[in-house]
Amino acid sequence: MPRIAQPIEDLFASAAPATGPCTLLDDAQGGIRYWPGFVPVELATQWFQTLRETVAWEAQRRPMYDRIVDVPRLVASYRFEEADVPAPLVDGVERVRAHLREPFNAVGLNFYRDGNDSVAPHGDKLHMLVAGRPIALVSLGAPRRMTIRDKASRKAQHIDLEPGSLLVMSHASQLTHEHGVPKTREPVGPRISLAYRVRPPKAR
Numbered sequence: 001m002p003r004i005a006q007p008i009e010d011l012f013a014s015a016a017p018a019t020g021p022c023t024l025l026d027d028a029q030g031g032i033r034y035w036p037g038f039v040p041v042e043l044a045t046q047w048f049q050t051l052r053e054t055v056a057w058e059a060q061r062r063p064m065y066d067r068i069v070d071v072p073r074l075v076a077s078y079r080f081e082e083a084d085v086p087a088p089l090v091d092g093v094e095r096v097r098a099h100l101r102e103p104f105n106a107v108g109l110n111f112y113r114d115g116n117d118s119v120a121p122h123g124d125k126l127h128m129l130v131a132g133r134p135i136a137l138v139s140l141g142a143p144r145r146m147t148i149r150d151k152a153s154r155k156a157q158h159i160d161l162e163p164g165s166l167l168v169m170s171h172a173s174q175l176t177h178e179h180g181v182p183k184t185r186e187p188v189g190p191r192i193s194l195a196y197r198v199r200p201p202k203a204r
């Protein structure tokens with residue numbers, strides 16, 4: 001059987017974003033960095049359409065104080081050792097693995113239907129992450145503004161997460177900073193984010 005050899009440099013070259021990152025935070029683990037155009041916008045649009053239609057989106061409810069409230073967005077999650085992971089998520093994980101050289105094994109999806117959908121400021125749950133490994137957020141669909149706040153100084157930075165962009169947050173930054181996507185009264189279209197993570201065995 002003939003084997004078609006593809007040089008490894010070419011694989012990495014095709015996964016590389018068009019421009020270098022913008023650094024929002026420096027820390028010993030790479031801080032917080034943003035790459036616009038990590039995937040071409042046409043591909044981001046295709047992924048958005050496929051995922052919107054094929055993912056089994058969940059509307060969750062959770063206790064808040066003495067009430068049960070709706071989580072203000074739709075969610076889904078996959079681990080890459082499972083069968084039947086939608087193709088755009090597999091293409092995405094191959095790209096973030098190649099770009100960051102990190103063994104991402106899980107993805108959490110968020111679907112913000114309109115400006116009423118949001119995620120409250122938070123640091124990602126460290127017990128569900130392998131220490132030292134970053135979180136990689138790929139944005140699809142309409143841009144939404146993220147707020148990143150230094151917990152000590154309360155200083156905030158705002159960044160518009162463009163379709164096809166990649167935001168990488170270090171594990172360490174989850175302790176020092178909060179991130180969130182606030183609600184907005186501006187007319188905004190729907191957005192899907194893909195949060196690639198390195199999960200310990202069994203956690204989801």
Ligand SMILES: O=C(O)CCC(=O)C(=O)O
Nearest residue numbers: 108110119137181193195
């Ligand atoms: O939608 C985003 O870009 C952020 C999502 C997020 O922070 C999370 O899923 O933990």
Ligand SMILES: [Fe+2]
Nearest residue numbers: 122123124179
């Ligand atoms: Fe998060």
